[in-house]
Amino acid sequence: MSNPYLILAIIKGEAPDEFEYLSYEDLTVLYCGFLSIDEIQQPKGETLLIFESRISEAFQSKGALIPFRFGTISKSEGDLVDLLKGGYDDFHKLLDYLDGRVELGVRIVLEESAEWNAPIANDNLPPSTGTGREYLKNRLKAHQTKIDREETAAVWEDKVKDALGDVVIDSSHHLSNRVMFGKPTVSVAVLVERTDLDEAQARFEAASIPNAELSGPWPPYSFLGGN
DSSP states (O other): OOOOEEEEEEEESSOOTTOEEEEETTEEEEEEOSOOHHHHHSOOHHHHHHHHHHHHHHHHHHSOOEEOOTTOEESSHHHHHHHHHHTHHHHHHHHHHHTTEEEEEEEEEOSSOGGGGSOOTTTTOOTTSSOHHHHHHHHHHHHHHHHHHHHHHHHHHHHHHHHHGGGOSEEEEEEEEEEETTEEEEEEEEEEEGGGHHHHHHHHHHHTOTTEEEEEEEOOGGGTTOO
């Protein structure tokens, strides 16, 4: 049985040197064809590192691409062509939106205890668990906890946007599962023009946001919905 096609990214135009690829009209899908299905389903750290570095190489070379998360596979070249055909107009629109733009990441270490970001107790319990009153009480508590966490993450996103100002094209946030120094973290992503990268980094440093760390530039994983 031949190896599946592990999809890396979609770009416009020709593939960078030393990449496996398949094209349809002016779109090209980059892939890895040397990993077995077992290596993809149960990846080692080295495999993930190679995958991410290949996307970064393509990103630096092409400037605009649609990156795929690890594990997206296609069984045949025909399926790859169908992918490009079926999403041709949407891929074009998204690549135009991302052209010349990069993602910066900001990770903020919160003051709350690590338990603040722990799985929410009773969040997935069936209605048959406990009395009806207990069930509703637990569901309400879980719902409010989610709201509180989301509001906290949104506040930090606004702080990052305020610090960077008009260089921010788009932004997003999520609660990270990563704990640092025994504290939970929030991750904020911002999309900026590559030409504004130095200015964005300078503004971040000047803002001195407490317990915040800037990283990037990265391929725009957080902005694949376009505008």
